[in-house]
Amino acid sequence: MLKLNGLSKTYKTGDTALSDVSLDVQKGQLIGLIGPSGAGKSTLIRCINRLVEPSSGEVWLGDVDLVKLSRSELRHQRRRIGMIFQEYALVERLTVMENVLSGRLGYVSFWRSWLRRYEPRDIQRAYELLDRVGLLQHADKRADALSGGQRQRVGIARALMQDPDLLLVDEPTASLDPKTSRQIMRLLTEICAERDLPAIVNIHDVPLAQAFMQRIVGLRAGRVVFDGAPDGLSEAVLTEIYGAEDWNPVGNDDDADDTPVVVPKVAEVLA
Ligand SMILES: Nc1ncnc2c1ncn2[C@@H]1O[C@H](COP(=O)(O)OP(=O)(O)OP(=O)(O)O)[C@@H](O)[C@H]1O
Numbered sequence: 001m002l003k004l005n006g007l008s009k010t011y012k013t014g015d016t017a018l019s020d021v022s023l024d025v026q027k028g029q030l031i032g033l034i035g036p037s038g039a040g041k042s043t044l045i046r047c048i049n050r051l052v053e054p055s056s057g058e059v060w061l062g063d064v065d066l067v068k069l070s071r072s073e074l075r076h077q078r079r080r081i082g083m084i085f086q087e088y089a090l091v092e093r094l095t096v097m098e099n100v101l102s103g104r105l106g107y108v109s110f111w112r113s114w115l116r117r118y119e120p121r122d123i124q125r126a127y128e129l130l131d132r133v134g135l136l137q138h139a140d141k142r143a144d145a146l147s148g149g150q151r152q153r154v155g156i157a158r159a160l161m162q163d164p165d166l167l168l169v170d171e172p173t174a175s176l177d178p179k180t181s182r183q184i185m186r187l188l189t190e191i192c193a194e195r196d197l198p199a200i201v202n203i204h205d206v207p208l209a210q211a212f213m214q215r216i217v218g219l220r221a222g223r224v225v226f227d228g229a230p231d232g233l234s235e236a237v238l239t240e241i242y243g244a245e246d247w248n249p250v251g252n253d254d255d256a257d258d259t260p261v262v263v264p265k266v267a268e269v270l271a
Pocket residue numbers: 011012013015016017035036037038039040041042043044
């Protein structure tokens with residue numbers, strides 16, 4: 001479905017954020033992208049839809065290499081990629097419904113989008129998606145009247161409104177409390193399973209990634225240093241990704257002791 005070949009990115013500042021990253025993502029597969037700050041997670045996500053231009057390499061979405069496309073061709077192909085952001089990126093003064101419908105903007109004509117005129121079938125679909133993410137009764141509320149978890153649900157519905165072939169998800173739970181984070185991750189995993197939709201999720205929280213992702217890709221200094229099942233994330237692997245014990249979510253240098261750190265089991269995280 002998605003194939004990255006030798007993807008590299010060096011910014012104009014000289015910072016090399018990605019070095020020769022190759023990945024093969026199957027339909028319906030959920031990939032958790034983990035790694036320390038500055039490892040290149042956001043750059044990788046943004047190189048896929050060319051919000052950041054890769055320096056070299058290929059990004060195949062089905063049989064199209066996105067890297068080779070002209071700007072106008074890229075605009076067309078970007079409809080196939082839904083994005084979900086940490087800060088939701090909603091239009092605060094618009095209603096929940098209008099925000100969800102804005103996911104169709106890539107499909108409607110300029111005048112229709114300017115007049116915010118949508119096809120009845122798009123409106124029907126937006127209602128169905130709002131129902132799916134549990135927000136039907138909030139359809140007419142302004143986005144700024146919602147909680148963080150509700151906003152992220154709108155973000156998910158808006159991305160699905162594009163009818164994408166791939167979801168790119170950038171730290172979807174970083175602004176949410178732990179319980180809401182699990183609810184959002186559960187919703188995402190269910191939705192991807194229902195639609196056989198692949199997703200790459202940039203996620204800081206290792207236990208959360210282990211609990212919900214089918215495959216984990218660990219980046220360090222722009223290179224893939226782990227690619228495997230969540231239960232392959234041993235202490236040694238986590239140390240390779242993050243450096244000594246920096247992966248411990250409750251770790252604190254001030255009170256470090258020799259007690260081994262235990263990553264919570266899936267059942268504990270889900271409780
Ligand atoms: N616009 C930019 N210009 C120059 N360098 C950049 C730019 N964006 C990122 N970088 C550099 O690229 C490297 C990777 O950054 P990136 O934001 O992709 O990492 P990350 O893993 O997403 O980090 P975090 O978890 O803190 O968001 C870092 O060294 C960063 O300083």
